[in-house]
Amino acid sequence: MLETIAFYSMAAVAVAGALLVVTLRNTVHSALALGLSLAGVAGVFACLSADFLFAAQLLIYVGGIAILIVFVVMLLGRTTDLHNRQVNELWGAALLVCAITGAGLWRLTSFFGAGTGDTPHAAQTRAIGLLMLGEYAVPFELISLVLLAALLGAVFFSRKEI
Amino acid sequence: MTTIGLSHYLVLGAVLFLIGLFGALTRRNIIGILMSIELMFNAANINLAAFNHHLHPGGVAGMTTALFVITVAAAEVVVGLALVLAIYRNSATAYVEDFHLLKG
Secondary structure (H helix, E strand, O other): OHHHHHHHHHHHHHHHHHHHHHHOOOHHHHHHHHHHHHHHHHHHHHHOOOHHHHHHHHHHHHHHHHHHHHHHHHHOOOHHHHHOOOEOOOHHHHHHHHHHHHHHHHHHHOOOOOOOOOOOOOOOHHHHHHHHHOOOHHHHHHHHHHHHHHHHHHHHHOOOOO | OOOOOHHHHHHHHHHHHHHHHHHHHHEOEHHHHHHHHHHHHHHHHHHHHHHHHHHOOOOOHHHHHHHHHHHHHHHHHHHHHHHHHHHHHHHOOOEHHHOOHHHO
8 A cells, every 4th residue: 555655655746856857847847846756756766666766866866967967957058048949849849759669669568467576675785796807797888988988978069169 | 647657758859959950950059959959969868767667677777777867968968058158159159050160
């Protein structure tokens, strides 16, 4: 019962935040709604008893990416943007694409029933650490290379004289 | 009230993905498009964690993959926002239909 309430409330927060992200006219409000939606997704991870993923989502997405986007939104843009249309004129076609994709996803979803139902809740941080330094050691090192490249790229592109 | 199963999480992931897809197709502001892409990443992460929890209980491979997705998304948004700033400095606009430097 508690799990049902937790899932539906967190899912409502995530979906409502996502709807606000794509519909709000003010980009600053949009970025703040993105933070709300990401926090809702973190709650969904908690419902799945993914404790480490929950913490990583809060730290990286809500604390890092959403704040970074808010910063950049405030760096650029003018006050006249608030009176401009923020959605292009092809929203009908986009709605059609979404409907077709949604129908396909619905058919895929109906393959999987209710799942296994109750599964034991166990702490996973230790297992994730062992997996990352054991079986997944090569992807783990490669992802650090990707992060280094992203760091250098961000510094390179945000220089003054490019 | 039924118990929450795998299909609930899959439907939630599909809904979030579709909202993100709609935003990426229709927003005029390039930062709005970046935010919509983040929503789609999150939908994929929900699916990964849900499959891990329901189809492979006790394992952590799906959650580790979701962590990798989060890392790549962070790298993507950092480089993307730096590019947005560089473009804005040159062309003074954030709307994607005004990005026609290569059109001639």
